[in-house]
Amino acid sequence: MSPNNFAVEQLRRAQYLPRALFVKAACAGPALALRSRAEMEMEPDFQSFLSAVSRRVLDGGDIVFDEALRLIEATDAADIHDLLARANRIREKFKGNRIHLCSIINAKAGACPEDCKFCAQSAANATESPRYSFVDGEALLKAATEARANKAQALSVVTAWRGLKEGPVLDEVCASIEQIARSGTVRADASLGIIPSQDVADRLKASGLVCYNHNLETARDHFPNICTTHTYDERVQTVRYLKNAGIRVCCGGIFGMGETRRHRIEMAFALKELDVDIVPMNFLNPIPGTPFEHLKPLPPMEILKTIAVYRFILPRKEIMVAGGREVNLRDLQPLMFLAGASATMIGNYLTTTGQDPKKDLQMIEDLGLDPNWDGHWSHAAP
Numbered sequence: 088m089s090p091n092n093f094a095v096e097q098l099r100r101a102q103y104l105p106r107a108l109f110v111k112a113a114c115a116g117p118a119l120a121l122r123s124r125a126e127m128e129m130e131p132d133f134q135s136f137l138s139a140v141s142r143r144v145l146d147g148g149d150i151v152f153d154e155a156l157r158l159i160e161a162t163d164a165a166d167i168h169d170l171l172a173r174a175n176r177i178r179e180k181f182k183g184n185r186i187h188l189c190s191i192i193n194a195k196a197g198a199c200p201e202d203c204k205f206c207a208q209s210a211a212n213a214t215e216s217p218r219y220s221f222v223d224g225e226a227l228l229k230a231a232t233e234a235r236a237n238k239a240q241a242l243s244v245v246t247a248w249r250g251l252k253e254g255p256v257l258d259e260v261c262a263s264i265e266q267i268a269r270s271g272t273v274r275a276d277a278s279l280g281i282i283p284s285q286d287v288a289d290r291l292k293a294s295g296l297v298c299y300n301h302n303l304e305t306a307r308d309h310f311p312n313i314c315t316t317h318t319y320d321e322r323v324q325t326v327r328y329l330k331n332a333g334i335r336v337c338c339g340g341i342f343g344m345g346e347t348r349r350h351r352i353e354m355a356f357a358l359k360e361l362d363v364d365i366v367p368m369n370f371l372n373p374i375p376g377t378p379f380e381h382l383k384p385l386p387p388m389e390i391l392k393t394i395a396v397y398r399f400i401l402p403r404k405e406i407m408v409a410g411g412r413e414v415n416l417r418d419l420q421p422l423m424f425l426a427g428a429s430a431t432m433i434g435n436y437l438t439t440t441g442q443d444p445k446k447d448l449q450m451i452e453d454l455g456l457d458p459n460w461d462g463h464w465s466h467a468a469p
C-alpha cells in the first residue's frame with residue numbers, strides 16, 4: 088500500500104470517509120485523500136456554489152475574493168457555460184438590456200515616452216504605428232459626428248503621451264473638449280494619461296469633460312512587468328483626482344499580458360474599491376515590434392469567463408469589452424453580452440481597426456438588446 092493509500096485507509100477506518108469517498112479519494116491522490124469529510128462538506132459542488140453566490144449577488148449582496156477566485160478557476164466547459172448564464176442574469180437585473188457604446192479618436196499618435204510593453208505607440212517599441220501631433224477641431228468634430236451616426240454616446244479624445252500638466256497643451260485640450268461638448272453630438276470624454284494635480288482635473292471638468300479613461304492596466308504586483316516609466320500608484324492617484332473633480336471614471340485594464348487569474352481578480356477588487364463607473368476590459372492583441380508580440384492570446388472561453396466573473400464582482404458597473412474582442416473572441420463575440428458585458432466600443436481602435444459598426448449594431452439587435460443607451464449611469468435596483 089502506498090503512503091497515500093495508507094493514510095486514506097486510516098481515515099476510512101476512523102470513519103472520517105464513507106466508502107464512496109474513500110474510493111474517490113484513493114484515486115485522486117494525496118491532496119484530496121488527506122482532506123476530512125467535514126472539509127469536503129463545507130465546500131459545496133460547483134453548481135451549488137454558483138447558485139448560492141449568484142442568488143446573493145442578485146439580491147444585492149457581494150462576493151468575496153476567494154469566491155471570485157473559485158469562479159475564475161472553473162475549467163469544466165459546462166460549469167463555465169452556467170457561469171456565463173448567471174452573469175447574464177446579473178447584467179439584466181442591474182443594467183437592463185441597453186448597451187452603452189463609445190468611440191475613440193487617436194488625437195495625438197505615437198512617440199510616447201512611456202514604455203508600456205503592450206503598446207504600439209511607445210517610442211520604446213519598434214512598431215509601424217503612425218505618429219502625428221494633436222489633431223485640429225475639424226477632425227474632432229468629424230469624429231464626433233461619425234460616432235453619433237454609429238449610435239455611440241461618447242467620443243473619447245485619446246492621446247499618446249505621459250500625461251497633462253498646466254500649460255498651453257492643457258489649454259488646447261480643454262478648448263477641444265469644449266468644442267465637442269458644445270456641438271451636442273456626443274458626450275465629450277477623454278483619455279489623456281496621468282494627471283499630476285487636482286487643478287488639472289478641475290480644469291478638465293470645467294471644460295465640459297464628462298468621463299475620463301485611465302486604466303489600472305493590471306494588478307498592482309504585475310504592473311512593474313508591463314511598465315517601468317510610471318507606477319501603479321500614479322494611476323490610482325489620477326483616478327482619485329478625477330473623482331474629486333466630479334468626473335466619471337472609465338478604468339479597467341488589459342488581459343492576456345502574462346498575468347495570473349489571481350491578478351485578474353485582484354484588479355477587479357481594486358476597481359471595486361476605487362468605485363469607478365465604467366470598466367473597460369481589453370484583451371491583448373499582440374502587436375509586432377512590442378515586447379509582448381509573442382504572447383499567446385487568451386482562449387475565447389477564458390475571456391468570457393473573466394468577463395462573467397467581473398460582472399459578479401461589479402454587478403452595477405458598466406462592463407465594457409473594448410480592444411481585442413474581434414481577434415480574440417472571433418465568432419464568439421455575441422457571447423460577451425451573454426457573459427455580462429453591458430457596453431462595448433464601436434468603430435476603430437487606436438492603432439487597429441474594429442469590426443464594421445453596422446455589423447456590431449446588428450449583432451446587438453439580433454441578441455434582443457438595445458443599442459440606444461438612455462444615458463443613465465446606474466440601473467441599480469434598490
Ligand code: SF4
Nearest residue numbers: 199201203206209247
Ligand atoms: S502611456 Fe499610453 S500611449 Fe504611452 S506607451 Fe503607455 S499605453 Fe502607450
